[in-house]
Amino acid sequence: MIRTYELSHESKTPLYVQLYEAIRADILSGSLPGGEKLPSKRALAEHLSLSKITIETAYAQLLDEGYLTSRERSGYFVAHMPLLAKAPARHTPETTKAPEIAPQQNAAAELFPFSVWAKLMRSVILDEGQYLLQPVPNGGLLPLRRAIAEELARQRGLVVQPEQILIGAGTEYFYALLAQFLGRGQRFAIEDPCHRTLAQVYSRSGAEVVPVPMDESGIRVAELEASGAQIVHVSPSHQYPTGTVMPIPRRQELLAWMGRGEERFLIEDDYDSEFRFSGLPIPTLQSLDTRGRVIYLNTFSKTIAPALRISYMILPQALLARWRSTMGFYSCAVPSFEQLTLTRFLDGGYFERHVSRMKKHYKARLQGLLALLAQPETARLCTARQAVAGLHFLLEFHTKERGQSLRAALGDAGLSAPLLSEFYLRKSPAEAERCAVVQYSGLTEADFAESLRKLLQTLRPETE
Structure with a gap:
């Protein structure tokens, strides 16, 4: 049986947020136990008379926070959380004010x-x-x-x-x-x-x-x-x-x-x-x-x-x-x-x-950079990882060059990006030698495209 959630179309809180909070509350209370399968997006949308995108956005938030897991072609499942603890409700601070004491990388x-x-x-x-x-x-x-x-x-x-x-x-x-x-x-x-x-x-x-x-x-x-x-x-x-x-x-x-x-x-x-x-x-x-x-x-x-x-x-x-x-x-x-x-x-x-203006700006910039990386020729060379938040992402290279040879090639191509291995305090794993940390706040699409063009000419794919 599909659960029914009472959502208000008149509320200032978006519908996807209301649904997210309702499902999260059921998970935290134990009403939705770990491993339980959730309805498909289409089924829940029809049941609640909501758009599929509303369900998809709510599920995505729960997935990002770790309340749900997803399995390809199987759907969404409640995550197993043995240390489950109810999250405090969000509310604004008390209006009482403390007495005033006498006076004694990179945003664009x-x-x-x-x-x-x-x-x-x-x-x-x-x-x-x-x-x-x-x-x-x-x-x-x-x-x-x-x-x-x-x-x-x-x-x-x-x-x-x-x-x-x-x-x-x-x-x-x-x-x-x-x-x-x-x-x-x-x-x-x-x-x-x-x-x-x-x-x-x-x-x-x-x-x-x-x-x-x-x-x-x-x-x-x-x-x-x-x-x-x-x-x-x-x-x-x-x-x-x-x-x-x-x-x-x-x-x-x-x-x-x-x-x-x-x-x-x-x-x-x-x-x-x-x-x-x-x-x-x-x-x-x-x-x-x-x-x-x-x-x-x-x-x-x-x-x-x-x-x-x-x-x-x-x-x-x-x-x-x-x-x-x-x-x-x-x-x-x-x-x-x-x-x-x-x-x-x-x-x-x-x-x-x-902040709202900057988020729109950087989201558009990130999407533009990822579009360049999605081109078939470039995708054979490297893949973006962890490009979901913040102002940097990892660029994993599928090339024969690793470590210092890769670092030198990046510099020659005009891409100032240290390797992930440079940030380890103890011995870094082998895969860190082929990952670059790209700070994109000051990186334009044109400059990135030119760097990728040069890298395509100098780096050798693993499959060669």
């Missing part, structure tokens, strides 16, 4: 709203006056922290209070502070491969860094357990450089690992989660955390401009007093002028419109 340049930013800067200078010259509170200005809390509630379903949000000059700044806060000498687990800067900052800050291997779902929890680490740093929404999006079952495994030790913490680096080109944002680990031990990081450098070194960290309520007592002597490194300009950019709706 052509998309940046310079005129709007300049207007907001002028208004801040005119309106704020002497306020701009006063010391900035340790955690940042309260107006910006409020604006970020409201933006996160709207866009990511995160329920946080402004006092939990701390403002800093880039995520590397927070990496160093967290190494001190959680204890120098602590063992920090990080995903392998990863951005080497992450390992360098933690290591230079006194932490013992332990690389933990990944699989297609993200960091391997069994190896994490064996590592002896008490703290793990992950990027579940879009890992760099692999591009892996961590499904819900693996996220639950990570949270269960955290729950097996009182001093275990998860650091969630959500650095370019805004650039997801289909469906809803994947729920954050922070939103699934019921123990209050997930520390959330994000930055405006990817969405606005790299030169705007403003990042933020969300601490669990239980850690706020400890942070103030041990780290409260640090000054906020972001000037109040930049903080207040960004506050008006958020409050005025400019940020939301800017």
Whole structure:
């Protein structure tokens, strides 16, 4: 029997979102057990009097988040999730405001709203006056922290209070502070491969860094357990450089690992989660955390401009007093002028419109690049992987050239793309020697087509 879901055509929530949430609720409650087959898209569309595309979009979101699995010519099935835990409902933060404390790669340049930013800067200078010259509170200005809390509630379903949000000059700044806060000498687990800067900052800050291997779902929890680490740093929404999006079952495994030790913490680096080109944002680990031990990081450098070194960290309520007592002597490194300009950019709706414009731009660019790769001659040479979110994808080559010979050929063809093997802290697998990490935010179709043309002339397919 096909289940019936009560959906409202009058609601402001899209029908596919209503259906997605209804099916997800049944999975989380156990009403839809693991392994159960869902109706076909056509059958459910007819049963609910909905379009097939509505069903397809809802199923795709559930598939992306790991609630469903698909089998070719068999359909969709509920994923087996032995560590099933109900996700908290999404809602906006409470309206009560914390008392204000006395004042103490790469966004495309052509998309940046310079005129709007300049207007907001002028208004801040005119309106704020002497306020701009006063010391900035340790955690940042309260107006910006409020604006970020409201933006996160709207866009990511995160329920946080402004006092939990701390403002800093880039995520590397927070990496160093967290190494001190959680204890120098602590063992920090990080995903392998990863951005080497992450390992360098933690290591230079006194932490013992332990690389933990990944699989297609993200960091391997069994190896994490064996590592002896008490703290793990992950990027579940879009890992760099692999591009892996961590499904819900693996996220639950990570949270269960955290729950097996009182001093275990998860650091969630959500650095370019805004650039997801289909469906809803994947729920954050922070939103699934019921123990209050997930520390959330994000930055405006990817969405606005790299030169705007403003990042933020969300601490669990239980850690706020400890942070103030041990780290409260640090000054906020972001000037109040930049903080207040960004506050008006958020409050005025400019940020939301800017991100929407950038998503359309980058989605179109990615589709254009993938179309070039889909051409028969090029498809014999290489294949795009993990091209579903973020501003980079993997380019896997089916050629006799590997490692440094492939890297040299890419450079000669004008394609600046490091190999995946260069990001491993331990020995890289053989397949990483034939995968390039392509940052496409500044890559035009014309330039990519020319690089592919040169590569076709120089690289030798495996099948020759």
